[in-house]
Amino acid sequence: MISEGRVWTFGDEINTDLIIPGRYLDNYDPSHLAKHAMEGASREFAAGVRPGDIIVAGRNFGCGSSREQAVTALKSAGVSAVVAKSFARIFYRNAINLGMPVLESQEAQSSFSDGDRAVIDLDLGCLSSMDGLKKTYLKEVPPNAKKILASGGLVPYLRQKTDGQRKTQ
Amino acid sequence: MTRTDLEFKYSSSVELPLTGRTVAEKILGRAANTPEAKAGDVLEVEPDLVMSHENTFLVNKTLEELEIGKPWDPEKVVVVLDHRSPANSVQTAAVHSKIRELVRRMGISKFYDVGEGICHQLLVEQKLARPGQLVLGSDSHTTTIGAVGAFGAGIGATDMAGVWATGKTWLKVPETLRVTMSGHLQRAVFPKDIALYLISKLGPSGADYMCVEFDGIFLFDISISGRMVLCNMAAEMGAKAAIAPVDSTFGAWSPECAPENGRACVSDPDAKFRDSIELVAEDIRPMVAGPHKVEAGKSVDEFEDIHIDQAFIGSCTNGRLEDLIAASWVLKGNKVAQGCRLLVAPASRAVLNDALDMGVIQTILAAGGVILPPGCGPCLGAHEGVLGPGEVCISSSNRNFKGRMGSEEAEIYLASPATVAASAIEGKIADPRRWLKIDL
Structure with a gap:
């Protein structure tokens, strides 16, 4: 699995109210959510983000509410993966369940800059710049999360499981 | 039953075999039918109760994608309209209508409509969450119900749809951070002040992925309501769950819900904690x-x-x-x-x-x-x-x-x-x- 795009860097403690404020949550349409993605943290992000772009952030990314719309907003805005020093646990689960890779790296935030063109190779477990000058290894995704991610999220994962059960019956 | 009887019933002086396990290990181990579960194990658990609010709308959408008509056990499902209640917009009104229709169709009887209250409050007050239970809620403050000795963890809407579909999900057994307090609180210092003080010391990820276990004699003076404040705010330190012991205060609050064996709902004295911290009550001011x-x-x-x-x-x-x-x-x-x-x-x-x-x-x-x-x-x-x-x-x-x-x-x-x-x-x-x- 490969993600490719430009890097958007953010700091520590990017909470779900910054990713998608509560005042936008009465409309569940993903394209509506995308228009306000990261609104509390960056004025440029929602308008400037392109499909494939990668968020690189600090500690405790996604802390706060359990709102899954935080992941939906980023994903439908085009974000292909989030790399952070650490993730809040509910955001982490939500991202895996919606098939968006979330990867831990202690170094990425300090070595990558806004606008860097970068690529994530999930099989190799690394984030590298397209010019080959920067490279950082990513912590391995736990096996159970990896399975769900490889299926594309919890829904396809459960479908595959039930289809498999039907076949064996 | 007198207070003294209850104290005896739930005190650690009751002779029971020690198994070296935290309450998180006990509850999750039981929910996964893996009694020997230890912190760090990833288990497939079956929750005793699940709860969702307006995001039931999203849960249902995913359930439809899975082509499943109703939850695995509608009796174990609680739905509460509390976040935008009464409706703040036409969209929310439509969401509320859809949820009312689906709880009827699916036979979800534990449904609380506009004006009944906040989901976490109702789980405790209506005695829906019980000591020793595993409760999953699609809200980050599900940790609140640890006040009644239940392990409450927040999950997202798709996760919840997975539970509705299969009755199961995966959970990692968390390590435990034990929090005690010595001394006497000053006057006009409330549980919220304790919580804000604790978070100021530990930081917003000080209890990341952990179970925060409040323990010790200080809880004697803290009501179930106050324990809900402490467990609720544990979410702001990144905790997966928070829990208070099922003790005489609990027994006095709800004798009918008190478990036969209180030890099932507290950590063993020889349990292994990730860390223990002791607050000094006199240090805490209104915060x-x-x-x-x-x-x-x-x-x-x-x-x-x-x-x-x-x-x-x-x-x-x-x-x-x-x-x-x-x-x-x-x-x-x-x-x-x-x-x-x-x-x-x-x-x-x-x-x-x-x-x-x-x-x-x-x-x-x-x-x-x-x-x-x-x-x-x-x-x-x-x-x-x-x-x-x-x-x-x-x-x-x-x-x-x-x-x-x-x-x-x-x-x-x-x-x-x-x-x-x-x-x-x-x-x-x-x-x-x-x-x-x-x-x-």
Whole structure:
């Protein structure tokens, strides 16, 4: 699995109210959510983000509410993966369940800059710049999360499981 | 049963074999039918109860994608309309209608419509969550129900749909951070102050992925309501769950729910904890945190004289009877300052009824406060007291993140209901001890 795009860097403690404020949550349409993605943290992000772009952030990314719309907003805005020093646990689960890779790296935030063109190779477990000058290894995704991610999220994962059960019956 | 009997029944002096396990290991091990489960194990668990609010709409959408008609066990499902309740917009009204239709169709009887109260409050108050249970909720403050000895963890909507579909999900057994406290609390220091103090020491990820276990003699003086505050705010340190022991206070609160074997719901004395910290009660003052960071808590005197436009008492953190009573002590015979508004949202219909019976609501109204319907109120910035640019709010809720309650240019300070009430009277952040006539 490969993600490719430009890097958007953010700091520590990017909470779900910054990713998608509560005042936008009465409309569940993903394209509506995308228009306000990261609104509390960056004025440029929602308008400037392109499909494939990668968020690189600090500690405790996604802390706060359990709102899954935080992941939906980023994903439908085009974000292909989030790399952070650490993730809040509910955001982490939500991202895996919606098939968006979330990867831990202690170094990425300090070595990558806004606008860097970068690529994530999930099989190799690394984030590298397209010019080959920067490279950082990513912590391995736990096996159970990896399975769900490889299926594309919890829904396809459960479908595959039930289809498999039907076949064996 | 007398208090002494109950103390005996739940005290650790009861002779039971020691297994070296934390309460998190016991509860998750039982829910996974893996009694030997240890911290770090990833288990497939079957929750005893699940809860969701307006995001039931998203849960159902995913369930439809999975082509599944109803939850694995509708009796184990709780649905509460509390976040935007009554509806704040046409979209929300349509979401509420859809949820009412689906709970009828699916036979979900534990459904709480507009005005019944906040999901976490109802789980405890209606005795839906019980000691030793594993409860999953699609809300981050599901940790609150640890106050009654249940392991409550928050998950997202798709995760919840997976549980509705299969009755199961995966959970990693967390390590435990044990929190105790020595000494005696000063007067007018409330559980919220303890929580803000603890978070100021540990930081917003100080309990990441852990179970925070409150333990020790200090809990003797802390009611179920106060324990809910502590467990609720553990979410702001990144905790997966928080839990308080099922002790004599619990037994007195709900003798009918007290388990036969209280030991099943507490850690063994020889359990292995990731860490233990002991707070010193005398160090804790009435606390204020903010803006933008829950961990930015300091003694109230460091914030005095900050002008406020709005004061909010309510939320799953501090909207219970005990909280409204504390506020009424401060408000009695006083008036909310000119140019300031005091909004009060009781956590449930029962809280509102009790507060009416006790004259607490009358005191709040006489002081110039506004009573909102039971529910989440303005905490999440959806309705009923949204903040405008440049406005400042002091709130008894749990998050002061930028933009949380409305404008990104507004500021939110967190405090106990007594401190919020005192601030409403003065129109600026104020020490409640002045209004409670406590000598400093």
